[in-house]
Amino acid sequence: VDIEDREQLIALMEPMHAADIADLLEQVNTFDRSRLIRLYGREFDGEILSELEESLREDVISVLHPEVLAEAVRELDSDDVVDIVEDLDAEQQTAILDVLEDADRVAVQQALSYPEFSAGRLMQRELVMSPEHWSVGEAIDHLRAMPEADLPEQFYHITLVDPRLHPVGNVTLGKLMRSRRDVPLSSIKEDLFRVIPVDQAESDVAYAFNQYHLISAPVVDADGRLVGVITIDDAMAVLDEEHEEDILRLAGVGEESSLADRVVDTTKRRFPWLAVNLVTSILASMVIAQFDVAIAQIVALAVLMPIVASMGGNAGTQSLTVAVRALATKDLTGSNVWRVIRREVLVGLINGCIFAVLMGIVGLVWFGSPALGYVIAAAMVINLVVAGLAGTGIPIVLDRLGVDPALASGAFVTTVTDVVGFFAFLGLAVLVLL
Amino acid sequence: VDIEDREQLIALMEPMHAADIADLLEQVNTFDRSRLIRLYGREFDGEILSELEESLREDVISVLHPEVLAEAVRELDSDDVVDIVEDLDAEQQTAILDVLEDADRVAVQQALSYPEFSAGRLMQRELVMSPEHWSVGEAIDHLRAMPEADLPEQFYHITLVDPRLHPVGNVTLGKLMRSRRDVPLSSIKEDLFRVIPVDQAESDVAYAFNQYHLISAPVVDADGRLVGVITIDDAMAVLDEEHEEDILRLAGVGEESSLADRVVDTTKRRFPWLAVNLVTSILASMVIAQFDVAIAQIVALAVLMPIVASMGGNAGTQSLTVAVRALATKDLTGSNVWRVIRREVLVGLINGCIFAVLMGIVGLVWFGSPALGYVIAAAMVINLVVAGLAGTGIPIVLDRLGVDPALASGAFVTTVTDVVGFFAFLGLAVLVLL
Numbered sequence: 120v121d122i123e124d125r126e127q128l129i130a131l132m133e134p135m136h137a138a139d140i141a142d143l144l145e146q147v148n149t150f151d152r153s154r155l156i157r158l159y160g161r162e163f164d165g166e167i168l169s170e171l172e173e174s175l176r177e178d179v180i181s182v183l184h185p186e187v188l189a190e191a192v193r194e195l196d197s198d199d200v201v202d203i204v205e206d207l208d209a210e211q212q213t214a215i216l217d218v219l220e221d222a223d224r225v226a227v228q229q230a231l232s233y234p235e236f237s238a239g240r241l242m243q244r245e246l247v248m249s250p251e252h253w254s255v256g257e258a259i260d261h262l263r264a265m266p267e268a269d270l271p272e273q274f275y276h277i278t279l280v281d282p283r284l285h286p287v288g289n290v291t292l293g294k295l296m297r298s299r300r301d302v303p304l305s306s307i308k309e310d311l312f313r314v315i316p317v318d319q320a321e322s323d324v325a326y327a328f329n330q331y332h333l334i335s336a337p338v339v340d341a342d343g344r345l346v347g348v349i350t351i352d353d354a355m356a357v358l359d360e361e362h363e364e365d366i367l368r369l370a371g372v373g374e375e376s377s378l379a380d381r382v383v384d385t386t387k388r389r390f391p392w393l394a395v396n397l398v399t400s401i402l403a404s405m406v407i408a409q410f411d412v413a414i415a416q417i418v419a420l421a422v423l424m425p426i427v428a429s430m431g432g433n434a435g436t437q438s439l440t441v442a443v444r445a446l447a448t449k450d451l452t453g454s455n456v457w458r459v460i461r462r463e464v465l466v467g468l469i470n471g472c473i474f475a476v477l478m479g480i481v482g483l484v485w486f487g488s489p490a491l492g493y494v495i496a497a498a499m500v501i502n503l504v505v506a507g508l509a510g511t512g513i514p515i516v517l518d519r520l521g522v523d524p525a526l527a528s529g530a531f532v533t534t535v536t537d538v539v540g541f542f543a544f545l546g547l548a549v550l551v552l553l
Numbered sequence: 554v555d556i557e558d559r560e561q562l563i564a565l566m567e568p569m570h571a572a573d574i575a576d577l578l579e580q581v582n583t584f585d586r587s588r589l590i591r592l593y594g595r596e597f598d599g600e601i602l603s604e605l606e607e608s609l610r611e612d613v614i615s616v617l618h619p620e621v622l623a624e625a626v627r628e629l630d631s632d633d634v635v636d637i638v639e640d641l642d643a644e645q646q647t648a649i650l651d652v653l654e655d656a657d658r659v660a661v662q663q664a665l666s667y668p669e670f671s672a673g674r675l676m677q678r679e680l681v682m683s684p685e686h687w688s689v690g691e692a693i694d695h696l697r698a699m700p701e702a703d704l705p706e707q708f709y710h711i712t713l714v715d716p717r718l719h720p721v722g723n724v725t726l727g728k729l730m731r732s733r734r735d736v737p738l739s740s741i742k743e744d745l746f747r748v749i750p751v752d753q754a755e756s757d758v759a760y761a762f763n764q765y766h767l768i769s770a771p772v773v774d775a776d777g778r779l780v781g782v783i784t785i786d787d788a789m790a791v792l793d794e795e796h797e798e799d800i801l802r803l804a805g806v807g808e809e810s811s812l813a814d815r816v817v818d819t820t821k822r823r824f825p826w827l828a829v830n831l832v833t834s835i836l837a838s839m840v841i842a843q844f845d846v847a848i849a850q851i852v853a854l855a856v857l858m859p860i861v862a863s864m865g866g867n868a869g870t871q872s873l874t875v876a877v878r879a880l881a882t883k884d885l886t887g888s889n890v891w892r893v894i895r896r897e898v899l900v901g902l903i904n905g906c907i908f909a910v911l912m913g914i915v916g917l918v919w920f921g922s923p924a925l926g927y928v929i930a931a932a933m934v935i936n937l938v939v940a941g942l943a944g945t946g947i948p949i950v951l952d953r954l955g956v957d958p959a960l961a962s963g964a965f966v967t968t969v970t971d972v973v974g975f976f977a978f979l980g981l982a983v984l985v986l987l
Contacts, residue, residue: 136765138764138766139764142884145884146884146889147888262727263730265731273725273768291707292709292726292730293707293708293726295730296693296696296729297704329790330572330573331570332572332786334707334709334785334786351785351786355762355763355785355792358789358792358793359792362793366800366803367878369804369874370803370870370871370873370875371870372875378875378879378884378893382899382900385896385900386900386903386904389868389900389904390907392867393864393868393904396863396864397864397908397911400859400860400863400864401860401915404857404859407855408856411852411853411855411856414852414855415849415852418845418848418855420855421841421852421854421858422842423838424855425834425837425838425841425858425859425862425971425975426834426835426838428859429830429834429837430827430830430831430834433826437805437806437823437827440800440803440804441801441806444800444801445812449576450576450579450812454580454581462819466823469816469820470823470827473824474828474831481835
């Protein structure tokens with residue numbers, strides 16, 4: 120498509136969903152992006168801003184004409200505006216807040232007063248509630264009388280509240296519609312009802328939605344009063360982000376990495392993890408340096424030593440990943456922690472013995488020395504047992520200390536398996552072969 | 554809690570959600586598990602079966618009394634029964650199918666005829682539809698007249714269909730309730746409407762729900778006729794599983810690993826990946842073996858060589874993880890593949906140069922040899938550039954070949970960075986130092 124042809128471009132993008140347009144903007148280069156946005160002109164959809172990656176949002180907002188921006192933001196639900204505003208710099212934040220209507224601005228500012236990544240930032244303030252003593256008919260009449268603007272874009276429940284505004288139950292719209300007008304709402308409440316404190320971490324919110332198959336849940340302040348509602352689509356987005364974060368953290372990539380980042384940003388983001396790796400691998404080298412006399416005499420040691428370290432690193436990463444996931448999904452708790460550690464050590468022992476035999480044979484055949492075979496076999500067993508222990512123990516300890524195990528475990532675990540791997544192999548070699 | 558006290562146990566578990574009871578069953582050991590189930594006795598909730606991990610379900614089902622099992626399964630929605638039945642062995646499958654009522658059994662068997670991991674397995678057949686020409690009043694009357702048993706447990710939309718049963722739009726219950734009885738349904742359809750083919754992969758279904766913030770979507774057969782509906786809670790569960798699979802595959806752990814697995818199963822599952830690693834690390838050792846003469850002369854080479862390989866492996870894993878995620882989220886496409894590869898290579902080059910200087914200094918200070926410093930610096934740059942190239946290129950190629958890049962990329966990438974790392978460092982050392 121010729122990017123110059125405005126008519127054609129708009130005709131092409133018209134049927135596209137905001138999320139797809141956002142993806143398109145993320146995939147083209149910076150130059151095409153600003154031209155696209157300028158061509159797109161006055162009818163920029165606020166939803167596109169919502170769907171854009173944070174790293175690009177500032178760029179796009181700075182390209183947009185202030186009036187276009189105002190129009191785009193005004194039509195969004197309060198939670199979406201909060202999501203956009205929270206990551207902007209102060210100047211852009213003020214620019215957006217200024218164009219909102221008074222009531223919306225207060226709502227957004229209130230939401231921003233809750234801690235980042237809390238339920239308060241995630242919830243929307245538009246919701247449908249009714250006194251608990253109302254009947255079906257009263258609720259339906261109330262719903263019909265409410266102006267469209269006060270209603271959430273989508274809603275699935277009516278939340279019943281007591282006179283102090285404490286939520287006491289949810290009635291689904293399906294139930295409401297199928298009941299006679301004189302039925303009291305309190306008699307058709309859903310069995311499942313969970314209330315979310317406004318300061319709960321968003322990861323715990325996502326966990327609750329996934330665990331209990333919630334569709335929407337009321338959010339309450341410290342006094343237990345209803346202040347908002349979180350819906351499953353927001354919880355799903357958080358779950359997606361949390362996973363993304365875990366997977367990127369495990370690999371030692373900054374958790375907000377994206378393909379749209381510039382080279383400089385990406386380089387900066389990855390640098391610290393490589394620096395940590397440099398330090399830990401120098402540590403491992405210092406272990407090797409202790410055995411330089413032995414290596415000079417038997418070069419086969421230098422040839423074989425990376426195998427032991429690499430197998431340990433691999434086994435450690437396996438245990439580590441399972442442990443990090445189990446901690447994230449709350450499957451690994453105080454009640455089974457010792458059983459899990461014992462299992463990982465046992466798995467390391469069994470696989471260690473199998474690979475010990477295999478590597479023993481390789482050592483024997485390749486270098487013709489049974490003693491070398493024994494040494495590498497013993498080192499393999501030791502390192503795989505240690506890998507199981509460190510791979511499980513380190514994330515558990517970090518979790519207890521309040522550090523995200525996905526973030527730091529990898530470096531620790533491979534340091535342990537490298538150091539133990541080189542030390543066990545070279546140390547045994549000195550004892551047995553020299 | 555004393556596990557012998559039946560009354561107390563039931564009183565304790567009564568208020569617990571099925572998902573929490575399932576988690577409890579997963580966390581206790583095998584012996585306690587069967588005692589818990591036997592004590593729990595006649596009132597075993599079918600939902601608990603749904604929430605259990607697949608690996609435990611067979612065990613639990615075999616412990617349950619057939620009548621209890623029948624009772625438990627009968628109350629579930631068809632998609633939940635399918636989810637339970639699809640992983641059982643033939644005998645248990647027949648046992649469950651036999652206790653279902655005829656209509657349910659046909660529904661489950663029909664669902665099982667769709668391929669595994671397809672929309673057909675995920676959807677529920679209970680749904681609410683109406684002819685497109687109906688008015689709001691007609692739809693409400695129809696809803697009220699439907700027997701409870703034919704309705705889904707939860708529903709959010711009414712799907713409008715044409716006379717050939719092709720879905721043409723969704724009306725939300727909120728809209729329905731707020732509209733006058735004489736309003737035609739077709740005038741209050743939602744703007745956003747996506748139809749899911751029954752053979753679509755469940756990962757694509759989850760992607761669509763997440764991308765377009767769908768709440769429920771109609772599923773159609775090859776002729777475009779409405780056959781079921783998928784709701785967001787099922788899509789969220791799939792998204793969660795897909796992520797879990799990705800993260801476990803990246804670490805070389807079988808994707809259905811769980812903490813509840815026995816030691817033997819876990820050992821078997823991890824063995825193949827360790828075996829692959831053994832082969833690739835032997836490959837790297839064979840590269841080292843080519844330089845045994847050089848190493849015997851300059852032992853510092855053996856001390857420093859793991860650093861180059863380890864830095865390359867780390868940088869490669871960073872690029873790899875970003876690429877695998879971007880492929881999974883469809884952010885990496887034909888339109889930006891070259892830009893992404895170029896960026897990763899550039900990032901590798903820049904970080905390579907920085908670490909080259911650092912390592913050059915370390916080599917110089919530690920071993921007092923400027924030449925050794927140059928060699929390790931040059932090898933570092935080469936390996937980090939190759940890491941960026943391999944870390945991005947390998948998953949892209951695997952993806953094009955139809956192989957899940959999360960599954961196999963890791964082994965390939967570290968093989969490349971190990972081999973290149975050792976070869977570049979030792980090869981340059983031979984050229985420069987000997």
